[in-house]
Amino acid sequence: MFSFALTPEIITRVLGWLHTAGLFALGRQADAPASIKADGTQVTPVDLELERYLTTQINHAFPDHNVMGEESGQTSRAGAPVTWVIDPLDGTSAYLEGIAGWAIAVGILVEDRPVYGFHYAPRLNEMTFTDQFGQVIRNGLPVKRLPQERWHRRAYLAVGSASNYDYRLNIRRCRTLGSVSTNIVYTACGLAAAAFIPKACAWDLAAPLAILQSQGAVLRYLSGGPFSLSSLLDGSNLREPLVAAHPTLIDQVCRHISYRPPTSPLQQPGMR
Structure with a gap:
């Protein structure tokens, strides 16, 4: 090797x-x-x-x-x-x-x-x-602070700006930090409890995934399946959303996220 x-x-x-x-x-x-x-x-x-x-x-x-x-x-x-x-x-x-x-x-x-x-x-x-x-x-x-192992009063889910349109986030505290990589890095460093990533490509994930894994947290599909970055190295986008969190917390987070049937969004044509 x-x-x-x-x-x-x-x-x-x-x-x-x-x-x-x-x-x-x-x-x-x-x-x-x-x-x-x-x-x-x-x-x-x-x-x-x-x-x-x-x-x-x-x-x-x-x-x-x-x-x-x-x-x-x-x-x-x-x-x-x-x-x-x-x-x-x-x-x-x-x-x-x-x-x-x-x-x-x-x-x-x-x-x-x-x-x-x-x-x-x-x-x-x-x-x-x-x-x-x-x-x-x-x-x-x-970094001394490890990924959060349980949900607590001040915990929050780091999300993208359009996440609540396509998905129902039954989580009280959600924050949009500005980028996929920042959402994951904040999760790795114990600042965010978890991150929800509906859309991403290999370049969004490569650096923060290495940091996340070094901290003992995981990145997996919302459905529960394992994720491998190699599946995106052809330049493709995610086939389904990802969640980043500590292994003891990730199941609980996933249970509180579900798909939202599409409606007509208030947005500028051609933008997302």
């Missing part, structure tokens, strides 16, 4: 890339124009520029590795044992609307398994990543 050793030098390099990308994104946030992609999601020139920058840095540092990005797909080295999965701007809508939870996420897959993850939320000034020992580091310190 192939292995890839994440060294302190590599970590320092990746953190530098993310800080540079974050400063660029912050500087362009006030006037970034948006267009609509074929799948109905928004994209800005910032998404494209950040992905080009990160891809260039990875290709230069690791010429034998594959790179998969949200906007550009995979490099010509598809099939390499190590793949870097980039979400240059997770939460583009939040970014455009001034909501703080958008993030830059980079996951490292070894033989299609998420092993290391880097998540940077510039507006929140939060950098979370897995180190070479599998420990989760948040803003320079090891």
